[in-house]
Amino acid sequence: MKILVPFKSVPEPNDATVAGAAVSTPKLVINPFDEIAIEEALRIRERAEATEVVGATIGPPAIDEQIRSALAMGVDRAIRIDDSRILDPYAVARILRALVEREAPHVVIMGKQAVDDDSNQVGQMLAGLLSWPQATFASRIEFLNNKTRARCTRETDAGLEVVEVNLPAIITTDLRLNEPRYVSLPGLMKARRKPIDLLTCDELGVNVRPLTTVLSVGSPPRRAGGTRVESVEELITKLKQEAKVL
Amino acid sequence: MDFAWSNQQRELLDAVGRFAKQQLNYDVIDNDRDGVFNREAWKKCGDFGIQGLLVPTDYGGLGTDPLTTVAALERLGYCCKDNGLLFSINAHMWTAIIPLIYNGSEEQKKKYLPGLSNGTLIGGNAMSEPNSGSDAFSLSTTAVKKGSRYILNGSKIFVTNGPIADLLVVFATLDKTRGPNAISAFLVEKNSPGMNVARKLEKMGLRTSPMAEVFFENCEVPEENLLGKEGGGAFLFTRSMTWERGCILASAVGSMQRLLETCIRYANERKQGGQSIGKFQLVASKIVDMKLRVESSRHMLYHYGWLSGHRKGVYLESAMTKLHISDSWVKCCEDAIQIHGGYGYMTEYEVERELRDAIASKLYSGTSEIQRNIVASMLGL
Numbered sequence: 361m362k363i364l365v366p367f368k369s370v371p372e373p374n375d376a377t378v379a380g381a382a383v384s385t386p387k388l389v390i391n392p393f394d395e396i397a398i399e400e401a402l403r404i405r406e407r408a409e410a411t412e413v414v415g416a417t418i419g420p421p422a423i424d425e426q427i428r429s430a431l432a433m434g435v436d437r438a439i440r441i442d443d444s445r446i447l448d449p450y451a452v453a454r455i456l457r458a459l460v461e462r463e464a465p466h467v468v469i470m471g472k473q474a475v476d477d478d479s480n481q482v483g484q485m486l487a488g489l490l491s492w493p494q495a496t497f498a499s500r501i502e503f504l505n506n507k508t509r510a511r512c513t514r515e516t517d518a519g520l521e522v523v524e525v526n527l528p529a530i531i532t533t534d535l536r537l538n539e540p541r542y543v544s545l546p547g548l549m550k551a552r553r554k555p556i557d558l559l560t561c562d563e564l565g566v567n568v569r570p571l572t573t574v575l576s577v578g579s580p581p582r583r584a585g586g587t588r589v590e591s592v593e594e595l596i597t598k599l600k601q602e603a604k605v606l
Numbered sequence: 607m608d609f610a611w612s613n614q615q616r617e618l619l620d621a622v623g624r625f626a627k628q629q630l631n632y633d634v635i636d637n638d639r640d641g642v643f644n645r646e647a648w649k650k651c652g653d654f655g656i657q658g659l660l661v662p663t664d665y666g667g668l669g670t671d672p673l674t675t676v677a678a679l680e681r682l683g684y685c686c687k688d689n690g691l692l693f694s695i696n697a698h699m700w701t702a703i704i705p706l707i708y709n710g711s712e713e714q715k716k717k718y719l720p721g722l723s724n725g726t727l728i729g730g731n732a733m734s735e736p737n738s739g740s741d742a743f744s745l746s747t748t749a750v751k752k753g754s755r756y757i758l759n760g761s762k763i764f765v766t767n768g769p770i771a772d773l774l775v776v777f778a779t780l781d782k783t784r785g786p787n788a789i790s791a792f793l794v795e796k797n798s799p800g801m802n803v804a805r806k807l808e809k810m811g812l813r814t815s816p817m818a819e820v821f822f823e824n825c826e827v828p829e830e831n832l833l834g835k836e837g838g839g840a841f842l843f844t845r846s847m848t849w850e851r852g853c854i855l856a857s858a859v860g861s862m863q864r865l866l867e868t869c870i871r872y873a874n875e876r877k878q879g880g881q882s883i884g885k886f887q888l889v890a891s892k893i894v895d896m897k898l899r900v901e902s903s904r905h906m907l908y909h910y911g912w913l914s915g916h917r918k919g920v921y922l923e924s925a926m927t928k929l930h931i932s933d934s935w936v937k938c939c940e941d942a943i944q945i946h947g948g949y950g951y952m953t954e955y956e957v958e959r960e961l962r963d964a965i966a967s968k969l970y971s972g973t974s975e976i977q978r979n980i981v982a983s984m985l986g987l
Contacts (some may be wrong), residue, residue: 425617540655543625544654545655545668546620546668552614
């Protein structure tokens with residue numbers, strides 16, 4: 361079984377200096393949800409249910425560092441689609457569809473969303489474009505019937521939902537699926553010898569036209585400092601009259 | 607001169623930082639109070655590749671050069687707050703791994719280096735004795751050859767990693783009348799008959815790094831565990847110490863950088879008399895001094911690493927590096943406490959622990975006075 365894991369480079373989420381989303385910042389990391397997808401794919405391979413884990417990402421040469429992180433975690437090989445434009449989810453899904461057709465994986469595992477723009481659309485769109493089944497927000501993944509089906513536990517607002525999908529399928533990962541391993545130095549050394557294949561949208565035969573345009577990106581307004589209240593009565597009054605939430 | 611890291615070095619350093627921040631900073635206050643060694647973190651460091659940094663790839667290591675190695679350890683010290691753990695790792699690297707790399711037989715390297723690299727084995731050395739510290743070569747532990755074995759007798763003190771070590775490099779003399787020329791090194795595995803790891807020593811700082819007294823009473827060591835040649839122990843020890851002096855405080859440079867940043871943040875946040883305390887020149891001046899100490903320490907460390915990697919003599923530089931960084935570290939810690947005021951003295955702020963951990967750096971691997979003696983002698987005095 362071959363697993364394709366598309367991943368995105370995003371600004372380091374814990375870096376307080378990052379002002380907004382999807383803007384160029386010096387420090388990029390693999391989108392944490394995608395890291396969970398990579399980890400899951402590696403675990404599936406390690407329990408001998410998959411033979412190859414292929415990573416794929418879209419961006420300029422600057423993101424090779426994140427590609428090497430993925431390879432250092434244990435991804436067998438990686439593909440970078442060389443494109444430095446800011447792409448919307450539909451464009452990404454269309455590029456990934458072409459890549460899926462080229463690579464023919466048995467399953468695509470990817471983060472449910474990227475933490476920079478929080479779109480949460482690519483997995484679903486990709487499934488739609490390919491007419492593949494989808495299981496989103498997976499917190500548990502197992503393969504059944506000689507790996508022809510996958511059973512996924514989904515985290516929904518109403519509780520845990522268990523779904524089964526026929527393979528090939530798209531599975532998107534939620535936070536509690538696993539805890540990704542850290543990149544080790546031996547892994548990093550090995551990663552230097554693993555191939556990173558380069559492709560372009562032209563080579564994939566995709567003509568990408570963004571359907572959405574980002575008008576501006578900015579920091580959320582600064583929070584005004586809190587105030588102390590003397591009594592419960594004062595709190596109730598303020599909640600009613602100033603905050604108008606009661 | 608090129609002061610820039612290569613992309614590969616930068617990637618390696620970033621990986622060290624991410625790993626250390628996420629994996630090593632739990633239970634540090636409790637472990638320091640209770641004197642607990644974090645074996646799990648040790649294993650993680652082994653799996654990650656820290657202990658094997660310098661070990662050639664043929665023996666399960668990474669084979670990184672000295673400059674990259676000290677930079678990696680510096681980053682480790684910046685991101686990991688458990689100075690005791692790092693001290694144990696340092697003792698292991700400089701006093702067990704280095705002698706094995708340089709003086710180990712092929713069999714000894716194959717047997718021990720992979721385990722010492724990946725965190726399954728813990729090493730250390732046993733040199734100091736109750737009556738021989740700075741005058742190391744006056745040691746009185748004896749080794750007598752009997753058939754295919756050496757019989758060791760004597761006692762060792764301040765053995766870092768003693769209570770947890772799987773392998774100790776033990777120094778003993780074959781003939782007390784021959785001075786340094788008779789000192790030899792032996793690889794002694796834990797639970798060797800006649801070796802007794804006695805009481806664990808309580809200490810001021812580095813409390814998460816266990817230390818013990820070790821006694822040898824007719825301890826039998828097979829002859830194949832002689833490390834290097836008979837009488838080669840003094841040279842082996844000197845080489846090991848030169849490495850240790852140059853590298854052991856790499857993590858201290860990282861720790862100083864972390865303290866500096868903590869102090870800058872605090873000095874900006876803490877308001878007294880209607881302004882940030884950082885606006886008071888007496889506070890700012892302390893922080894400037896910290897910055898100068900960090901930078902000068904870092905430059906000496908990197909210069910040492912560069913020289914060592916280019917196979918230049920580093921006997922003088924390693925002593926100066928050790929002397930300067932240890933001094934700087936202690937002063938930075940004192941300043942950091944002073945800047946934090948009463949809070950700096952409180953355990954939960956994790957500043958006072960740094961001072962307790964730093965002070966021993968003026969004692970181990972040769973006291974500051976011994977380093978000065980070395981520098982003076984190298985200057986022709």
